[in-house]
Amino acid sequence: MTTVVLICAVLASLAGGVLLAYAICYSMFNIFRIHSIQVAQQRAAQRQAQAMTAADAAI
Numbered sequence: 001m002t003t004v005v006l007i008c009a010v011l012a013s014l015a016g017g018v019l020l021a022y023a024i025c026y027s028m029f030n031i032f033r034i035h036s037i038q039v040a041q042q043r044a045a046q047r048q049a050q051a052m053t054a055a056d057a058a059i
Helices: 004-056
Strands: none
Touching: none
């Protein structure tokens, strides 16, 4: 009986660790996605500002 309880405890611990690792990875990928969207918006704004500056210089 003790062996069964020990095996169940090990499996439960393993499952908990896997779920915790999944949650950490999932949240970090969401954070990275937010960051990449912000960087893309900043670069687009910089390109637009450069295009406006180039257009003003051409006039």
